[in-house]
Amino acid sequence: MYIFVQGLKKDSQLKDETGKRMPALQVFSLSIQCLMSHLMKMLNKQGTGVQKKEIHWVLAVPAIWNDSAKQFTRTAAEQVVIHVVLPGA
Numbered sequence: 001m002y003i004f005v006q007g008l009k010k011d012s013q014l015k016d017e018t019g020k021r022m023p024a025l026q027v028f029s030l031s032i033q034c035l036m037s038h039l040m041k042m043l044n045k046q047g048t049g050v051q052k053k054e055i056h057w058v059l060a061v062p063a064i065w066n067d068s069a070k071q072f073t074r075t076a077a078e079q080v081v082i083h084v085v086l087p088g089a
Contacts, residue, residue, distance in 0.1 A: 007068060007069070008024045008025075008069070008072050009068070009072065010025055010072070010075060011023070012024040012025070014027050024072075025072070025075060025076055025079070028072070028073070028076035029077075029079040029080055032059065032076060032077055036052075036057065036080065040052055059073065059077050061073050
C-alpha cells in the first residue's frame with residue numbers, strides 16, 4: 001500500500017533507517033526479483049524440474065490503487081521481465 005499512499009513516481013527516492021537513499025523503483029524491482037528467485041530456489045530444492053520460462057508470473061495489485069500506483073508497479077515488474085496484469089488493464 002506504500003506505493004498508493006505515498007504516490008511514488010519513477011524518480012521517487014526511499015530512505016532507510018540510516019538516512020541512505022535509493023530509487024524506489026529499484027527497491028520494488030529488486031523485491032519482486034527476490035520473490036521470484038526464492039520461488040525458483042524452492043522449486044529446484046524440491047526437484048520439481050519447473051523452469052522459470054514455464055511459469056506465467058502474475059503480480060496483482062489492489063483494485064483501489066490509482067493509475068499512477070499501478071503504472072509504478074508495472075514499471076518495477078517490467079524491469080525484472082515479467083508479464084503484468086493489472087485490474088482494468
